[in-house]
Amino acid sequence: MNAPAGVKAEAAAATDAAPSLVISNLNYAYPMGEKIIKDFSLTLPPGSRCLLSGANGAGKTTLLQVLAGKTMVPTEDVRVIGRPPFHDTELTCSGDLAYLGAQWRRNVGSAGSVPLAGDISAGKMIFGVEGIDKNRRADLIDILDIDVDWNMMRVSDGQRRRVQICMGLLKPFKVLLCDEITVDLDILGRLDLLNFLKQECEQRGATVVYATHIFDGMEPWMTHIAFTSDGKLVHGGKKEDVGDLKGVRHLLSTVYDWLVVDRNDRKEREKLEKANPKPKSSLESRFGSRHMAYYR
Numbered sequence: 001m002n003a004p005a006g007v008k009a010e011a012a013a014a015t016d017a018a019p020s021l022v023i024s025n026l027n028y029a030y031p032m033g034e035k036i037i038k039d040f041s042l043t044l045p046p047g048s049r050c051l052l053s054g055a056n057g058a059g060k061t062t063l064l065q066v067l068a069g070k071t072m073v074p075t076e077d078v079r080v081i082g083r084p085p086f087h088d089t090e091l092t093c094s095g096d097l098a099y100l101g102a103q104w105r106r107n108v109g110s111a112g113s114v115p116l117a118g119d120i121s122a123g124k125m126i127f128g129v130e131g132i133d134k135n136r137r138a139d140l141i142d143i144l145d146i147d148v149d150w151n152m153m154r155v156s157d158g159q160r161r162r163v164q165i166c167m168g169l170l171k172p173f174k175v176l177l178c179d180e181i182t183v184d185l186d187i188l189g190r191l192d193l194l195n196f197l198k199q200e201c202e203q204r205g206a207t208v209v210y211a212t213h214i215f216d217g218m219e220p221w222m223t224h225i226a227f228t229s230d231g232k233l234v235h236g237g238k239k240e241d242v243g244d245l246k247g248v249r250h251l252l253s254t255v256y257d258w259l260v261v262d263r264n265d266r267k268e269r270e271k272l273e274k275a276n277p278k279p280k281s282s283l284e285s286r287f288g289s290r291h292m293a294y295y296r
């Protein structure tokens with residue numbers, strides 16, 4: 001569905017407005033671990049849809065969790081609609097900043113700690129969230145093709161995922177962070193959802209960062225890309241401005257080439273690290289590296 005002209009003009013004006021997401025020289029390490037995110041900077045305007053890509057272990061989930069305010073970083077390093085997500089809890093409580101990620105997928109919905117596999121109907125869960133616009137809720141139920149009579153104990157993984165996504169999108173977010181949320185959806189469900197998110201950006205000036213390894217439908221959908229390698233942003237910005245994406249190259253073949261470079265660099269790093277092993281920390285030498293895994 002195309003947005004009416006007035007609404008499009010409104011969204012175009014929004015792109016001149018203050019950025020909705022600013023990451024400035026972000027560094028992040030898990031407690032007692034090595035740096036996972038390294039000197040990462042990215043700015044996204046309202047209305048943008050950013051594909052977050054990179055090899056397994058490149059740091060995408062870690063980055064999204066930092067952006068979602070799940071871990072503390074200095075207030076100046078990450079700003080979501082001008083506010084620091086860890087320190088400003090109202091950002092997430094209000095639904096302005098929404099996060100649909102791996103942990104969320106496992107057992108909770110946006111309405112708090114809601115078990116998603118209990119003897120309860122999909123409708124009861126969805127309608128149980130208060131203060132939601134009726135039309136938005138009806139649209140989401142329709143787009144995600146949810147039967148409100150589904151019993152959450154007897155649904156398939158994909159059906160459960162649809163209910164979870166619906167609950168996560170009930171509040172009209174300003175910035176949405178998605179971590180591989182569509183893996184269990186069928187093609188229709190995935191493309192309809194991408195379309196819904198696109199409308200949210202075009203009509204309301206919302207911003208979406210979407211981490212995925214599945215590129216079907218992503219090329220026309222995205223406005224920005226952030227390709228990470230070893231925790232660093234190596235290709236990022238507006239899709240038109242990323243040199244390798246220009247001309248006849250497709251997203252998949254371009255990212256494939258980037259991933260080959262990433263893999264060769266990683267192998268080289270690993271070879272060097274094996275040849276020059278780092279001295280163990282005093283705790284590690286005392287308890288052994290297996291035991292130390294608890295502290296990482």
Ligand SMILES: Nc1ncnc2c1ncn2[C@@H]1O[C@H](COP(=O)(O)OP(=O)(O)OP(=O)(O)O)[C@@H](O)[C@H]1O
Nearest residue numbers: 030033036054055056057058059060061062063296
């Ligand atoms: N809780 C944790 N404690 C310590 N290290 C972690 C933790 N979670 C992830 N890591 C490490 O951080 C690095 C980045 O992991 P992350 O999950 O962010 O990567 P990713 O790009 O999302 O990978 P994938 O594509 O496989 O989902 C990996 O080396 C991983 O082992």
